[in-house]
Amino acid sequence: MRFIETHAHIYSEEFSQDLAIIVKSALSNGIDKIYMPAIDSTAIDSMLAVEASYPNNCFAMMGLHPCYVKENYKEELLIVESWLSKRKFAAIGEIGLDFYWDTTFKQQQYETFELQMQWALDYDLPIVIHTRNAMGETIELVKPFAKKGLKGIFHCFSGSKESASDIIGMGFHLGLGGVLTYKNAGVAEAIKEIPMEWLVLETDAPYLSPVPYRGKRNEPAYMIEVAKKLAEIKGLPLHEVAEITSMNAEGIFKTT
Numbered sequence: 001m002r003f004i005e006t007h008a009h010i011y012s013e014e015f016s017q018d019l020a021i022i023v024k025s026a027l028s029n030g031i032d033k034i035y036m037p038a039i040d041s042t043a044i045d046s047m048l049a050v051e052a053s054y055p056n057n058c059f060a061m062m063g064l065h066p067c068y069v070k071e072n073y074k075e076e077l078l079i080v081e082s083w084l085s086k087r088k089f090a091a092i093g094e095i096g097l098d099f100y101w102d103t104t105f106k107q108q109q110y111e112t113f114e115l116q117m118q119w120a121l122d123y124d125l126p127i128v129i130h131t132r133n134a135m136g137e138t139i140e141l142v143k144p145f146a147k148k149g150l151k152g153i154f155h156c157f158s159g160s161k162e163s164a165s166d167i168i169g170m171g172f173h174l175g176l177g178g179v180l181t182y183k184n185a186g187v188a189e190a191i192k193e194i195p196m197e198w199l200v201l202e203t204d205a206p207y208l209s210p211v212p213y214r215g216k217r218n219e220p221a222y223m224i225e226v227a228k229k230l231a232e233i234k235g236l237p238l239h240e241v242a243e244i245t246s247m248n249a250e251g252i253f254k255t256t
């Protein structure tokens with residue numbers, strides 16, 4: 001069985017002491033591709049270093065995360081733009097809207113998200129979307145770009161049944177992580193009727209560990225718990241969940 005981990009911050013400080021063990025553990029669980037979303041310019045060097053250490057298994061994205069859209073967002077965007085012109089990335093991400101922590105830069109978040117979606121079209125790359133407390137706004141903003149052929153993933157999907165069907169209606173995939181294993185989160189219910197072809201797996205490591213690791217540092221190997229939960233919800237054997245979600249992920253990240 002092989003799996004693809006579509007979203008893990010394994011280049012972050014939390015893994016600096018034991019990254020080799022973490023990657024080995026992912027590989028021994030059949031997870032042979034790990035996609036790493038970018039955050040802001042301060043994390044690029046460490047992300048690219050991980051990619052250089054594991055060129056067959058770890059792939060970098062490029063982008064400015066909505067929570068890092070601050071006073072200096074224009075400089076940050078210039079850095080993203082220059083990297084995009086320099087080399088190939090797996091996707092533009094994670095990008096989107098986050099009105100949960102802080103709405104001071106709401107307008108700049110919109111501007112940043114739209115600009116990066118346009119770059120994704122220009123470079124023919126998929127996007128990986130982060131949205132929090134902004135699902136309706138995010139879907140509205142993505143819609144015109146989706147019509148122009150933009151594809152990607154709504155990472156860490158935890159919305160309603162209606163949002164799920166709006167998202168797949170635009171041709172976007174849903175990224176399922178640890179939240180799927182949480183009782184009362186409602187994600188299982190929201191994705192129950194969504195066809196498997198629209199689902200991919202992720203962890204968002206080091207955050208959001210699935211049950212039974214909830215509260216601990218998350219890592220790609222724990223994604224198996226998410227896959228097991230999805231198999232249970234869909235009434236499918238685990239190997240089928242592995243096959244379909246891997247095929248979906250490969251279709252999205254077509255270049256790597």
Ligand SMILES: [Zn+2]
Pocket residue numbers: 007009037094204
């Ligand atoms: Zn993330």
